[in-house]
Amino acid sequence: GKVAVFASGSGSNFEAIMQAFHNHKEVKPALLVCDQPEAYAIQRSEKWQVPAFVCSPKLYASKQEYEEAILRQLEEKQIEYIVLAGYMRLIGPTLLKAYRNRIINIHPSLLPAFPGKDAIGQAFASGVRVTGVTVHFVDEGMDTGPIIAQEALAIEIDDTKDTLTKKIQEVEHRLYPRVIEAFVLRLIHVEEGKVIWETA
Numbered sequence: 001g002k003v004a005v006f007a008s009g010s011g012s013n014f015e016a017i018m019q020a021f022h023n024h025k026e027v028k029p030a031l032l033v034c035d036q037p038e039a040y041a042i043q044r045s046e047k048w049q050v051p052a053f054v055c056s057p058k059l060y061a062s063k064q065e066y067e068e069a070i071l072r073q074l075e076e077k078q079i080e081y082i083v084l085a086g087y088m089r090l091i092g093p094t095l096l097k098a099y100r101n102r103i104i105n106i107h108p109s110l111l112p113a114f115p116g117k118d119a120i121g122q123a124f125a126s127g128v129r130v131t132g133v134t135v136h137f138v139d140e141g142m143d144t145g146p147i148i149a150q151e152a153l154a155i156e157i158d159d160t161k162d163t164l165t166k167k168i169q170e171v172e173h174r175l176y177p178r179v180i181e182a183f184v185l186r187l188i189h190v191e192e193g194k195v196i197w198e199t200a
């Protein structure tokens, strides 16, 4: 299936996704959607020769019109699945309706702890000794949809926010491609608000 990756920033997860799938038979990253014209993710998409749709929300009269413009691109490219990778906006009803249960997100904490922005900083400042990474289905809330996968990691005594960030990113870049593969191969379903993994 064809996948669109949504990003707003550096795109290190986009990079990991491209490394994992650029020659894959069934998982085809076919579009980068980016709401920040200066984001480094765009340069990565050029390197991988993946088309980028760069869409500044400011150029649209409403969130609905913004998402309708994205939707047209998704339809034109026959995108079946959406993978959020550091996309710093809530997905609105327009995209949610069109891609029901076909949008996933990665978040750098063990949800439901530390949703929203700067989750790594929130976890570090809170004094928890264990944090991690969550991949989940996207619903209308902020980091609230059904959880697909989580990986925990310890915050060591000598960790700084920087060293913790590096550890979290390593986990993300390993975990997300695995989950994306299962998602696109339709091995993951939502039933009554919970995630079921199909055993192959």
Ligand code: GRF
Binding pocket: 007, 008, 009, 010, 011, 012, 013, 014, 085, 086, 087, 106, 107, 108, 172
């Ligand atoms: C990741 O930590 C992701 O979990 C969070 O934003 C960050 C994006 O990083 N939502 P990158 O743009 O993929 O490097």
